[in-house]
Amino acid sequence: MKKPKILVVGSSLKDKGGIVTVIKNIEQSSINDHYKIKRIETYITGSILNRVSIFIVALFKLIYSLMSFRPNVIHIHMSEKGSFYRKAIILVISKLFNKPVILHIHSASFDEFYNSNEFQKKVIKFILNKADKLIVLSKQWEKYYSNIVPKDKIAVLYNGVYRIEQKFKREHTIPIGLFLGRLGERKGTYDLLSSIKKLKENGVLGKFYFAGDGEIEQVKQLIKEYELEEIVTVLGWVNSTQINDLLKRVDFLVLPSYNEGLPMAILEAMNFGLPIISTYVGGIPEVITNSDNGYLIEPGEIDELTKALTSLLKSEELRIEMGEKNRNIILKRFDIQSLMKDLSNIYSRLLQS
Numbered sequence: 001m002k003k004p005k006i007l008v009v010g011s012s013l014k015d016k017g018g019i020v021t022v023i024k025n026i027e028q029s030s031i032n033d034h035y036k037i038k039r040i041e042t043y044i045t046g047s048i049l050n051r052v053s054i055f056i057v058a059l060f061k062l063i064y065s066l067m068s069f070r071p072n073v074i075h076i077h078m079s080e081k082g083s084f085y086r087k088a089i090i091l092v093i094s095k096l097f098n099k100p101v102i103l104h105i106h107s108a109s110f111d112e113f114y115n116s117n118e119f120q121k122k123v124i125k126f127i128l129n130k131a132d133k134l135i136v137l138s139k140q141w142e143k144y145y146s147n148i149v150p151k152d153k154i155a156v157l158y159n160g161v162y163r164i165e166q167k168f169k170r171e172h173t174i175p176i177g178l179f180l181g182r183l184g185e186r187k188g189t190y191d192l193l194s195s196i197k198k199l200k201e202n203g204v205l206g207k208f209y210f211a212g213d214g215e216i217e218q219v220k221q222l223i224k225e226y227e228l229e230e231i232v233t234v235l236g237w238v239n240s241t242q243i244n245d246l247l248k249r250v251d252f253l254v255l256p257s258y259n260e261g262l263p264m265a266i267l268e269a270m271n272f273g274l275p276i277i278s279t280y281v282g283g284i285p286e287v288i289t290n291s292d293n294g295y296l297i298e299p300g301e302i303d304e305l306t307k308a309l310t311s312l313l314k315s316e317e318l319r320i321e322m323g324e325k326n327r328n329i330i331l332k333r334f335d336i337q338s339l340m341k342d343l344s345n346i347y348s349r350l351l352q353s
Helices: 018-027 048-068 082-096 110-114 118-130 139-145 189-202 216-225 240-249 264-271 302-314 316-333 336-352
Strands: 005-011 036-043 073-078 101-105 133-136 154-156 176-180 207-211 232-236 252-254 276-279 294-297
Touching (some): 018 036, 018 073, 036 048, 048 082, 110 139, 133 139, 133 336, 139 154, 176 264, 207 240, 252 302, 264 276, 294 302
Parallel strands (some): 133 154, 207 232
16 A cells, blocks of 8 residues: 655755754654655745745745645645745645645744734635644644634644653753753843843852854853853854753753743753753643743743742752653653654544545
């Protein structure tokens, strides 16, 4: 029996970010045992010319694939803004060929994008309702999108990781925290720096790595202004191998974001047995329980962030206990191979209908 064919549409695997990690993880999983997968890349970070070029080429590849590869399902990875409109064009073309389409939405702030103006709201609602299935990253986002499309069109598929069996022993005299993500206001970078400044003033010992692209120069300037050069090291963007090396060495992850889907950084850190400090946004509260396997605060609450950091910096026993809980959570709920069974069921139901 021939395998059903899935055409996956998303960013270049040479690009950066959580969406690319998700696409890679799916592509390398057991899903290939049951489906024949082909991928079209529609975006890569770079100049306007490069971005336009890759998208135009992608449109030609799409039409060619629809006629020659003849996919049974189109699986589109989508975010907001430009990503939404590029993928809307892909969806419309796919529908002209009468293909079932999945929109897999990774946006952290789609609500802001949707509500920015009435005309855009109508366009977004039209496009989302043209899809046969919406995949979202959490129950919280399922609830949100059910106000735009019928709930039976929505499926929750958590991001997943390849679980790590090895345990890592961390024995730092001064504990190390890691911020992993795009540096800037949305991810709470400046809140974290304010909190680290308070830690220093309170005599709480800790060191921090900031790994990611974004507003690097602004962050370095603030570190200098706060006199945190001996405490905070800005690494810039790090690749997947470097991320794994960091997660083996640091003692906890801190990501005080203002909006999120379900960050891969959190799942990857949990997989390495790290406790998490983050916020009550997106799907994070479905993974982290405050004071159990990490700490959650409201975005922007500097004092609460400082309190959470102090707790982890002062107690190795607490860090180990929370980290072990996170390893078990990954095993039970976020192992990529188990989640691929859920994705396979989504494909299967579309094919049957």
